[in-house]
Amino acid sequence: MGTENTIDAAIKPAFVRQLTDAQFPLLSYIMLLVGGSADARDILQDTNLTIIKDASHYREGTPFLAWAKTLAHYQVLTYRKKQSRDRLVFDDEVFERLSATLAERPEKSNRRLDALNSCLKKLASDQQALITTKYFERLSIQQLSERFACSQSAVVSLLYRIRKVLAECVKATLAKEAS
Numbered sequence: 280m281g282t283e284n285t286i287d288a289a290i291k292p293a294f295v296r297q298l299t300d301a302q303f304p305l306l307s308y309i310m311l312l313v314g315g316s317a318d319a320r321d322i323l324q325d326t327n328l329t330i331i332k333d334a335s336h337y338r339e340g341t342p343f344l345a346w347a348k349t350l351a352h353y354q355v356l357t358y359r360k361k362q363s364r365d366r367l368v369f370d371d372e373v374f375e376r377l378s379a380t381l382a383e384r385p386e387k388s389n390r391r392l393d394a395l396n397s398c399l400k401k402l403a404s405d406q407q408a409l410i411t412t413k414y415f416e417r418l419s420i421q422q423l424s425e426r427f428a429c430s431q432s433a434v435v436s437l438l439y440r441i442r443k444v445l446a447e448c449v450k451a452t453l454a455k456e457a458s
Contacts, residue, residue, distance in 0.1 A: 290334050297343040298330060303396045304344055305351055306415065312355045320415065322358050326351040390453060398448035406441050413438060 305326060310319040329350050337346055399407060409427060412418055424431045 290331065293339075294334055294337065298327070298347070300396065301344050301347050303399065304392050305347055307392060308348055309351055309355060312352075313358065318358065322351070322354050325357070326354045329354060390456065391449065394449045394452035394456075395445065397452060398445050401448065402441065402444070406437075409434075409437060410441055410445075 302323070306319055306323050309322050309326070313319050313322065326347070330347055333350065337343065399410065402410065405427075409423065412426065413423060418426065420431050420434050423434045427434065429437075
C-alpha cells in the first residue's frame, strides 16, 4: 500500500471544501508574515501540499483554518531558514511577536476575511480573475489591460466598481451576522 492510497483515503469532499475555502485567508496570513506576494504564493503551495499530506491528522469538528494556519506557520519558518542570509528578513524576535499578534487577533478580523472570501465567490468569474490577477499577481494597470484585452481606463473603472461591490457585500454580510 503506497503513500498515495493513504492520502486519497484521508481526503474527503468536506476536507477539500474547507481547504478551498481557506486559500484566501491562508494566503493573507502568509503574506502578513513574509511580506512578498510571490514568496507567499510559493509558501501557500508548500502549505497546501503539507495539508494534503497531513490530512489524516486533521480531526473533523476542529477549526480547520486554525489547523491550516499552524501548518502554514511551520512552512513560513522553513522559508525563513532558507532566506536567513537575506538582510531584509525580520529577526526571530520580531517574527515571533508578529506571529503572536496575528494569533491573538480578534475574531472580528477573521469574520471580515470570511465575509470578503464569501463575497469574492459571488463575483462573476471574469471579475474574480481580474481581482486575483491585480492583488495576488500584483500586475500593473497596463499589464492588466494587455492580459484582459481592454483599455487601461476600463481596467481602472472595473476595479473601482468591483471594489465598491465587495465593500458593500462585506458590510452587508457583517451587518447580517451582527443581527
